[in-house]
Amino acid sequence: xxxxxxxxxxxxxxxxxxxxxxxxxxxxxxxxxxxxxxxxxxxxxxxxxxxxxxxxxxxxxxxxxxxxxxxxxxxxxxxxxxxxxxxxxxxxxxxxxxxxxxxxxxxxxxxxxxxxxxxxxxxxxxxxxxxxxxxxxxxxxxxxxxxxxxxxxxxxxxxxxxxxxxxxxxxxxxxxxxxxxxxxxxxxxxxxxxxxxxxxxxxxxxxxxxxxxxxxxxxxxxxxxxxxxxxxxxxxxxxxxxxxxxxxxxxxxxxxxxxxxxxxxxxxxxxxxxxxxxxxxxxxxxxxxxxxxxxxxxxxxxxxxxxxxxxxxxxxxxxxxxxxxxxxxxxxxxxxxxxxxxxxxxxxxxxxxxxxxxxxxxxxxxxxxxxxxxxxxxxxxxxxxxxxxxxxxxxxx
Numbered sequence: 001x002x003x004x005x006x007x008x009x010x011x012x013x014x015x016x017x018x019x020x021x022x023x024x025x026x027x028x029x030x031x032x033x034x035x036x037x038x039x040x041x042x043x044x045x046x047x048x049x050x051x052x053x054x055x056x057x058x059x060x061x062x063x064x065x066x067x068x069x070x071x072x073x074x075x076x077x078x079x080x081x082x083x084x085x086x087x088x089x090x091x092x093x094x095x096x097x098x099x100x101x102x103x104x105x106x107x108x109x110x111x112x113x114x115x116x117x118x119x120x121x122x123x124x125x126x127x128x129x130x131x132x133x134x135x136x137x138x139x140x141x142x143x144x145x146x147x148x149x150x151x152x153x154x155x156x157x158x159x160x161x162x163x164x165x166x167x168x169x170x171x172x173x174x175x176x177x178x179x180x181x182x183x184x185x186x187x188x189x190x191x192x193x194x195x196x197x198x199x200x201x202x203x204x205x206x207x208x209x210x211x212x213x214x215x216x217x218x219x220x221x222x223x224x225x226x227x228x229x230x231x232x233x234x235x236x237x238x239x240x241x242x243x244x245x246x247x248x249x250x251x252x253x254x255x256x257x258x259x260x261x262x263x264x265x266x267x268x269x270x271x272x273x274x275x276x277x278x279x280x281x282x283x284x285x286x287x288x289x290x291x292x293x294x295x296x297x298x299x300x301x302x303x304x305x306x307x308x309x310x311x312x313x314x315x316x317x318x319x320x321x322x323x324x325x326x327x328x329x330x331x332x333x334x335x336x337x338x339x340x341x342x343x344x345x346x347x348x349x350x351x352x353x354x355x356x357x358x359x360x361x362x363x364x365x366x367x368x369x370x371x372x373x374x375x376x377x378x379x380x381x382x383x384x385x386x387x388x389x390x391x392x393x394x395x396x397x
Contacts, residue, residue, distance in 0.1 A: 008037045013044055026050070031266035033218075033240050033259060035109050038062060051268045053239065057213040061239040062107045065141050067212065071234050074211035076204060078234040079144035087140045088131040090123050100145040102175065105137040110243065111174040112328030113137060116145065146224045146233055150174060151197075152186055153205050153221040154242045154250070156261045158270050160215045162206050164256055167197050169225075171283075171347065174329060183354060184329050185285035185338075186244070187346050188253050191277060194343075200225070201232050208234050216265040218258050220246070245284035245335045248311045252337055253282040280339040282310070285350045286332035287357050289322040294333075295362040303336060306356065308349040311337035322363065333361075 004016040029051035032041035038058045045052020104114040150173045155165035167189040177184040189197045220242035222235035241258040255276040303312035314334035340346045
C-alpha cells in the first residue's frame, strides 16, 4: 500500500508514487470505486499509460449538468435543469419563472445539501443559509421536480454489453428521508417475480450508459418510475458501485461481487459472472443515531443473531458526537442487510430492526452540564450509583 494525503488530487498520488520509488513502474490499470476520486483515476491512468476510465467520461458521471446534457442530446427522458454558478448569489434568477424544483450541488453525494424550492423567495432563503454557513460547494443545479417512485439500477457493463443489471426501489424518496430525518432503505426487485420492472427500465439503462460513454465498468443509476403511466425517467448516474451495503446486498441476493467486477473492468478483463438469485426478498437499511455522544450500541454478533439480518456494520466508534440533524444520507450510525420471505414483509422487518437497535442504543444527550450528565448517568446505571456515586470507585474505599 502507498499512502497519499489526497487521493482525489493527481499531485498527491504522483508524489506518493515517486517517494515509494514507483515512478517508472509499469502498472496494469488504475481503478477507483469512489466518486470523489473517479476523475483522478482517469487522469492518473493516462499519465501512467495504462488502462482506466477516460477522464472526460469520468467527468460526465461527476458533473450532473454535463450528464443531463448528454442524456437529453441522446433523446432520453430526464428532468430539465438550470446551472447556478454561485449559490451565494442568485440575484440574476429573480425574474426566472420556475415551478417546484430540486436544488442540489452540481457534484456531491448522499443527497447532501439538497432541498426543494418553489419560487425565488425560497431559493434566496437557501442561498442566504448556504452563505451564512460558508458551505464550500457553491456551483448548484436547479432541477425540475419529477413525480414518481425512486428506483435504483446497479450493474456491470463490458465493452458495451450489459452483463448484469439489478433494479431496486427506495422505501421513500431520498430527499424525503433526509428532510424528515428518517433512515433510508432500498429493496431489490426480483428479476423473475418482478420482471415487468426490468422490461420497463433496461432499455433506458442501456441507452443512458451508451450516451454517457461507459462501455466497461460498474455503475449506480437512479431513475424515476411513474406508476400511473409506467414511464421511466433518467435521474442521475455514477460510474461506481452503489453506496450503503449495495456490495453486500448483491453478494447475498445475486452472488455478484461488484467490487471485483469494477477492478476487472478497469484492467480490460471481462468479468465471468456466476449469477445465483436467492428466493428471499432483500434490502439494506441505514440506521440513525440520535443527537449527542455515542456511548454504546448492540454488537454486530447480537444483530446477526436476529433471523432476518444477513449482514451488519456499525460506522462510528464509541464517543462519536452525532449532530442535531444529518445533512447527507451517509451520516448514519450503521447499516444492515435484511431478508424476508416476501417483498411485502421487508418493510416490517426493517421497522423491527430499527426499533431493536434504537432500544439498545445509549447516547448521552447533547449540551448537558456536569450535574445533568451525572444525574443522567445515575438514572441509566443505578446499580453503579449505589457504590458511591461514581463508576470509578477507588479500590481502597
